[in-house]
Each structure stands twice: as structure tokens, then as C-alpha cells.
Amino acid sequence: MLETLTKMRAKGIHFGIVSGSDLVKVREQMTTEVADGADYMFAENGLDAYKMGQLIEKQSFNKHLGEDSLKRLINFCLRYIADLDIPIKRGTFVEFRNGMMNVSPIGRNCSKTERDEFELYDKTAGVRQAMVETLRTEFADLNLRFSIGGQISFDVFPLGWDKSFCLKYIEGQYDEIHFWGDKTAEGGNDHEIFIDERTIGHAVTNPEETIAQLIETFGLE
Numbered sequence: 600m601l602e603t604l605t606k607m608r609a610k611g612i613h614f615g616i617v618s619g620s621d622l623v624k625v626r627e628q629m630t631t632e633v634a635d636g637a638d639y640m641f642a643e644n645g646l647d648a649y650k651m652g653q654l655i656e657k658q659s660f661n662k663h664l665g666e667d668s669l670k671r672l673i674n675f676c677l678r679y680i681a682d683l684d685i686p687i688k689r690g691t692f693v694e695f696r697n698g699m700m701n702v703s704p705i706g707r708n709c710s711k712t713e714r715d716e717f718e719l720y721d722k723t724a725g726v727r728q729a730m731v732e733t734l735r736t737e738f739a740d741l742n743l744r745f746s747i748g749g750q751i752s753f754d755v756f757p758l759g760w761d762k763s764f765c766l767k768y769i770e771g772q773y774d775e776i777h778f779w780g781d782k783t784a785e786g787g788n789d790h791e792i793f794i795d796e797r798t799i800g801h802a803v804t805n806p807e808e809t810i811a812q813l814i815e816t817f818g819l820e
Contacts, residue, residue, distance in 0.1 A: 601632055603810050606819040613773070615639030617765045619746070619754045619788050621696050622647060644756065644788075645765025646698025655768060658698050663757055668741055669700075672755070675737060676702050676730075685726060687713060694752075698760060703752035704730060718750035727753050728786070748788030762792040770797050777801060777816065779809050 607614055615637050618625045622642040626634045634640060640649040646658035661669055673693055680692050680702075689706035701707070704726050705717045721727055731745040731753055744761055747753040762780075769776060776798045780789030783802045793800035801816075803809045814820055 600806060600810060601630070601636070603813050603819060604633065604636060607813065607817060610817065610819070612817055613638040615641060615765070615769070617641040617645055617762050617778075617792070619644055619699065619701070619748055619762070622649075639765075639769065641762075641765035641768070643696050643698035644754075644760060644762045645768065646756075646760060648765065648768055650768070658760070660696070660698050660700065660756065660760075664741065672700070672734075672738060672741070672743075675734070679730060679733065680704055683726065683730075685724070686716070686720060689713065699754050699756035701752050701754055702730070705751050707752065709751065714750050721751075731786075746788040746790075747786055748782050754788060762789060763795045763797075766792065766795060766797050775799060779803050779812065781805070 604614055616625060616629065616634060616639070618628075618641070620628065620642065622634075622640065625640070625642055635652065638651060641647075642649075646660075648655040648657075664672075676693055680688075683704055685704060687705060687709070690708040692703055692706050694701040694703070694707055705713065709717065727747050731747060734745055734755070742758045744756055744758055745753055746756070746761060766776070778789075778792050778798045779801045780793055781803055782789040783793040783800065784790060792798060793802070801812055803812060
């Protein structure tokens with residue numbers, strides 16, 4: 600990936616990373632070299648936005664929602680997960696981030712093997728989808744979005760605070776904005792930015808396919 604991004608930069612193509620995770624987690628997932636080498640870094644869907652390593656803006660989920668509503672939401676999630684009958688549970692079921700809340704039925708402390716196994720289990724059992732549907736009904740008054748992403752969790756954030764939020768920092772600056780993502784179907788955390796009229800969306804399934812499409816799209820060979 601780093602080699603491909605270096606070729607892009609040599610052709611004057613700017614690139615950014617948008618993720619639901621915080622900056623520390625993005626660096627772990629994509630390596631520090633790739634994450635810090637981006638022209639734009641949009642952690643937590645762009646609520647924590649950087650340009651060339653410099654902070655542009657930071658939003659706050661708890662201030663937007665209010666402590667009473669936040670406690671109500673967290674308490675409901677923990678009670679729901681406590682009653683879930685799934686093969687294994689670990690720890691850190693609710694992770695509070697600056698711009699959102701991440702909920703994991705298995706718990707974010709699970710191992711890589713357990714993460715992979717839960718992903719396969721969830722594809723047939725629909726654990727996350729069922730929990731999201733329950734939360735949508737229970738908290739309809741809060742105008743929240745519930746977005747399933749990754750292998751083990753889903754994000755909770757205010758309406759409009761999905762990945763398309765980051766586009767406000769770059770729209771109007773480029774003739775074209777391309778986006779690559781693997782959770783582009785409705786309900787996935789890439790869907791809103793994928794279908795946004797300001798982007799040209801590309802659906803991929805893994806990093807290797809992303810690299811291949813980058814090379815083809817921008818003629819990097």
C-alpha cells in the first residue's frame with residue numbers, strides 16, 4: 600500500500616483516510632507510515648480531522664447527546680449484551696470515542712482468532728443487525744445512526760455524522776473525489792459516503808483489491 604500511495608503522490612494525487620476508529624487504532628490497522636503519510640486523516644468519520652498532520656477540527660459526541668441520554672443508551676446496550684446468548688464473550692463491550700460510541704457484542708478485548716470466528720458466526724446469526732434494529736426503535740427520539748462495520752462491532756453517532764461528514768473539508772477543492780470501501784451496502788459504515796453525489800464510489804473486499812483498483816484508476820503502473 601505504501602508503494603502505491605507514493606506513486607499517487609508523485610502524480611500529484613492527494614489521498615486521505617476516513618475511518619470510524621480513533622487515530623491510535625487507525626495507525627495500528629494501517630501502519631503508522633501509511634496513516635501519517637496521508638494528506639488528510641479523518642478519524643472517527645471525520646469528527647477528528649487532520650490535514651498534513653495538523654488538527655483541523657474535533658467534534659464531541661457526549662456534548663451533542665447530553666449525559667442523561669448517553670447514560671440511558673449505554674445502560675441499555677450493556678443490559679442487552681448481558682442477556683445475549685452467543686458462543687463467547689470477552690470484555691470492553693462499549694467503547695466511548697470522541698465522536699461516537701462503538702458497541703461490540705463479543706467485546707473488543709477478543710483475540711484475532713475470536714474476532715474472525717465471531718464475524719463468521721454473525722453472518723448467519725445476525726447478532727449485530729438484530730441489536731441495531733432494537734436500538735433504532737428504542738432510541739428513535741435521539742436521531743441516531745447505527746452503522747455496522749468491521750468484524751465485531753457497530754458505531755452509534757448522531758444523524759449526519761457518518762463518513763460523508765468528512766467531505767465538508769475537501770468538497771470544492773478537487774475535480775473528482777474517489778472513495779474505496781468494503782462496507783458499502785445499506786447499513787454498512789461506508790454506505791453514505793459511497794452513494795454521496797460528491798464522490799465516485801468503488802466497492803472492494805480487501806486491501807489487495809483496493810490497491811489493484813487504485814493502480815488501474817490512476818494509471819500507476
